[in-house]
Amino acid sequence: MAQPNKKQIQESFAQIIAAIGDDSNREGLKDTPKRIACMYEELFSGIGKDAREALKQHLTEDKHKEMIILKDIPFYSMCEHHLLPFIGRAHIAYIPNGKIVGLSRLAEAVDIISKKPQIQERLTSEIADTIDSAVKPYGVLVVVECEHLCISMRGTKKPGTTTVTSAIRGYFLKNDATRQEAFALINKR
Numbered sequence: 001m002a003q004p005n006k007k008q009i010q011e012s013f014a015q016i017i018a019a020i021g022d023d024s025n026r027e028g029l030k031d032t033p034k035r036i037a038c039m040y041e042e043l044f045s046g047i048g049k050d051a052r053e054a055l056k057q058h059l060t061e062d063k064h065k066e067m068i069i070l071k072d073i074p075f076y077s078m079c080e081h082h083l084l085p086f087i088g089r090a091h092i093a094y095i096p097n098g099k100i101v102g103l104s105r106l107a108e109a110v111d112i113i114s115k116k117p118q119i120q121e122r123l124t125s126e127i128a129d130t131i132d133s134a135v136k137p138y139g140v141l142v143v144v145e146c147e148h149l150c151i152s153m154r155g156t157k158k159p160g161t162t163t164v165t166s167a168i169r170g171y172f173l174k175n176d177a178t179r180q181e182a183f184a185l186i187n188k189r
Ligand SMILES: [Zn+2]
Pocket: 079, 080, 081, 082, 083, 084, 148, 150, 151
């Protein structure tokens, strides 16, 4: 697993603070580069990790062949265009094919995939492809809803805007009724 160069992050942020015209030695800012370096280690801890491993180690043989849905998995990620957070929830539906996976492991996989510079579209398909390849279900459907701070704080400045993306694999693509059932259950509040 890649380890971030914390010293380099720290030095770089001291330069950024100077470059925006503030004083990186003043009381409130003097430890900020160090704090950011520690924070970045956590925020980007998914770099170089394979989320499939988190799932593969926790598969159970099971004959259950009905849809399983895990809703409202909270996550925080960083948009790769601005390195500002996007914050949201992921919803996962899958139909097992001989193997089920621990529900908390699905949440862990979302966590790993979100902890690197991302875009919402890729994050969504990465979650679906990870489950597809590690669990080999009949089908998987992922919906992700997010607020992007780069949309809320800057540019068009539209706070409260939600971006919704989905990724659909396997049986959910072929069967309209099953896909609609999954979307209905995910959207039910
Ligand atoms: Zn952005």
